[in-house]
Amino acid sequence: MKRSLLLFILYISLAQDAWSHEVRPAYLEIRQTSAETYDVLWKVPGLGDNMRFGLYLELPARCSNLTNPRGIMINNSFTERWSMKCERGLDGDTIRIAGLSGTMTDVLVRLERLDGSMQIMRLTPSAPLFVVAAQANAMGVVRSYTLLGIEHILTGIDHLLFVLALLIITHGGWKLVKTVTAFTVSHTLSLSLATLGYVHIPSKPVEAIIALSIVFVAAEILRQRQGHLGITARSPWIVALIFGLMHGLGFAGGLSEAGLPEGHIPTALLFFSIGVETGHFLFIGLVLMLMATIGWVTKKLIPLSEQRLSLAQLIPPYIIGSLAMFWVIERIVAF
DSSP states (O other): OGGGHHHHHHHHHHTTTTSOTTOOOEEEEEEEOSSSEEEEEEEEEEEETTEEOOOEEEOOTTEEESSOOEEEEETTEEEEEEEEEETTOSTTOEEEEETGGGSSOOEEEEEEOTTSOEEEEEEBTTBOEEEOOSSOOTHHHHHHHHHHHHHHHHTOHHHHHHHHHHHHHHTSHHHHHHHHHHHHHHHHHHHHHHHTTSOOOOHHHHHHHHHHHHHHHHHHHHHHHTTOOOHHHHOHHHHHHHHHHHHHHHHHHHHHHHOOOTTOHHHHHHHHHHHHHHHHHHHHHHHHHHHHHHHHHHHHHSOOOHHHHHHHTTHHHHHHHHHHHHHHHHHHHTO
């Protein structure tokens, strides 16, 4: 089954341009200030060099601006703020995000009313609009942030390669389940502290350390193949616990872009983490299924000798480690 890892690793290596940890959601916040007036915050991911995604807010025709939008590009995000008036309010109206259907990103929406109730929505390229409901439901927070967590891990190839390396060195089973769970507990702690503002670490060093963690586990796999059991092979949960702190800080960057709904911060953090954990096991399940399928096919059609199989087992950690080392150098140069 392990020889099938080669084909899988080649696939995700070619897909790295399509799966990027830098895919971030846009964020729309509409805060009601009176029966017919609202403050608007519109945050769109940047593309570097003062460029931004082509996402634009389409409001009902009876809404007019009370102040001119004030835009600023900061931390590779374009943020606009303004106030508007909508006759008879927004209840029952449709708000659309123009240009969303042509992207790979999502939009998180938070609408807060005068009575403190909120409507939380997650817009996608296939569903770029929503209807303003009369009352909000906390289940919207649960649904939106769970899906955001799943999406964030499944589009973060560096995090996925770390999990894949743990899968290889633990050989699956309960040992892997406990290791991934330790990873989740660790990154949930640092994610929460960073998102709530208790920890402040620049993102570029964090991203470099995340890549370095993948190199470390890949090297441990090679040592294991040579008969030397390193700390990762003996106690993978300890390594997952330590490096999970850095990965959590990386997750915090994406969550900070989306923002946290006031009054539902614990719920949003909890279900974002649940979404990340769900994404982990979806990925692991997919890998195991692909390994089993490709392994069965290659066993029937391309049988390998023990010597060639042993050599083939060295290819995945070399590919993982080489790709991660490239990221280490690239991210250090970007300091």
